[in-house]
Amino acid sequence: MGQAAAFLRLVRAARVFARHDALIPPELRDQVPWSARFGAGLLKLTTFGGARREGAIGQRFVAALGELGPSYVKLGQFLATRPDIVGKQLASDLTALQDRMPPFPLEAAKASVAEELGRPADDIFERFSEPLAAASIAQVHRAKARGIEGDVAVKVLRPNIETRFRRDLESFYLAARIAERLAPASRRLRPVAFVDTLAASVKEEMDLRMEASAAAELAERTKADPGFRVPRIAWELTAKRVMTSEWVDAMPLRDAALLKAKGFDTHRLATAVIQNFLTQALRDGFFHADMHQGNLFVDAKGDLVVVDFGIMGRLDPVMRRFMADVLYGFLQRDYKAIAEAHFAVGIVAPDRSVDAFAQALRAVGERVFGRPAREISMARLLQQLFEITDMFGMEMQPQLVWLQKTMVVVEGVARDLDPDHNIWESSRPVVERWMRETLSPEARLRGAAEGLGDFGRTLQTIIREAGHAAANLAQSGVRLHPDSAMMIADEEVRRTRHTRIAIWIGALALLVVALRALF
16 A cells, blocks of 8 residues: 555656656657656646646756655755756756745644643743744744743744655655666666665754754854854754754845945855855864855854754765865866875776876866956866766765755855855965865874874774683683684774774784683
């Protein structure tokens, strides 16, 4: 019954896409097998009124997703990060997908608050407003909590949203399996694995404690950054389906003309948006990945305030260093250094030519520099960089896709605030400072000390476990074959290359101690 219901929901969704002429767009009809065209034609006949062909493919696709509701809006936002699946143009169009939905009733929100926090909402709050903003998963209310100074923002999940997403995810899985079975070429894109990733992301977003934790982590990492702040979380009024935070009395960065009229320096704000994003990505490896105008505010002091922490990005140390090397290389127009950075982290096939790759990078970089400031785009450069690296056998890194997609949004915000803003000049101080701090003798010594500490801790652990193993072997009378010790060592080597020496010493220690205990 579950599969049948999922199939019927999939058919209903397909009809909506057909009505918007987005199921198999006429522009792509020649690229689709006749059987699929025939099926799409039958579906269109059942839409009563024919297709509403309005705008380009991406616009029609976005309209269909919006009509289908929260789960499909999230699907569209996720597809925007995967140009390898939907193509560059559609992925770009999907970035405009607005996560705005009709609000649900105030009483339903209060009932959810009472259930989650264990007390009636009127006992917790002196005031509780009508919804002020409603998205696909939750909506926000302004309230005055008893015992807390100032107003708070209360975010409440939509009623039964978990059930709705679970059902729609069943349909997405079914569509992915059908695609893998009927279109073997699609297996390269791993559609089922894509839905797995979407499901994990949505599951995390629907636990508001995770969002609260992300906000607290970002606040901790950026507490010393001037001109930037994160609203405080009221943990005592936060649960799985309810999150309460400090209310932000600030203006959104939507209207540059209004901001100027209020006396704000829009050029400085544009610079702050770019530099804070890059600082989070390079220095901390943890960045807000949804920095559009609706989530960015400026307070009376001129400080940048960010809200909504449902989508965050992470870069591991290797990718942070790689991105810094790439950006710094482009700033210096040192294409050989950029090429070497790609080969150093192993994301370009080692049998390719470094010099040939550097030449391809020059073709990307030189088209950017020397142009007017309004035409220089770091996000576009990164996109072209990924296209070039694909030619050289690079496997796409999800971390870098999130970074590039966020950069598109951040650049858009900066350009709306200041159309002639020079993105590269705003970025330069952050990149150069990070490079100095990372490559300085003090930083190298610090890294070496951390490596020695890891080595010592690993060695202590292995020796301790070796002692336990020897004692157990002595009691049981079982002999430890030398090959067993070597297998243990081999397994440990695969876990981390940074502790390879310690592992081999530990394996030998295990062998010696065990042999002494048994003989």
